[in-house]
Amino acid sequence: MSWEDLAVRCPCGSGRDIDECCGALHSRRRDALTAEELMRSRYSAFVVGDVAWLRDSWAPSSRPKRIHVSADDRWLGLTVVEAHGGPFDDTGRVHFIAEVERDGTTVRLEERSRFVRHEGRWVYLDGAG
Numbered sequence: 001m002s003w004e005d006l007a008v009r010c011p012c013g014s015g016r017d018i019d020e021c022c023g024a025l026h027s028r029r030r031d032a033l034t035a036e037e038l039m040r041s042r043y044s045a046f047v048v049g050d051v052a053w054l055r056d057s058w059a060p061s062s063r064p065k066r067i068h069v070s071a072d073d074r075w076l077g078l079t080v081v082e083a084h085g086g087p088f089d090d091t092g093r094v095h096f097i098a099e100v101e102r103d104g105t106t107v108r109l110e111e112r113s114r115f116v117r118h119e120g121r122w123v124y125l126d127g128a129g
Contacts, residue, residue, distance in 0.1 A: 081096060091114070
């Protein structure tokens with residue numbers, strides 16, 4: 001799936017158009033302003049299979065050597081439970097729930113992600129379920 005395959009609305013659930021939301025981050029036209037915005041862009045990267053964005057938005061200190069995104073997964077939605085980390089912060093946390101359909105079964109993924117600033121921009125550090 002690509003950005004062109006999606007409807008006009010961003011898959012992250014923000015209600016905004018793709019081009020002014022996660023698409024702007026994926027295309028590197030701008031950086032995320034908040035930890036939540038970066039997390040939403042990472043969810044959208046899973047939806048469209050953008051492994052390059054997942055890699056680029058991951059802190060070098062915790063980035064795995066390989067990042068796998070299954071083309072068979074069908075992402076159903078994202079709910080942000082709580083988010084901290086604004087434009088002037090150096091650390092952030094986002095508690096979210098995502099649902100994905102795998103092999104005909106709906107799986108609920110819950111994570112409390114940590115984000116940090118690296119070279120002036122937000123990056124994903126790690127997360128716990």
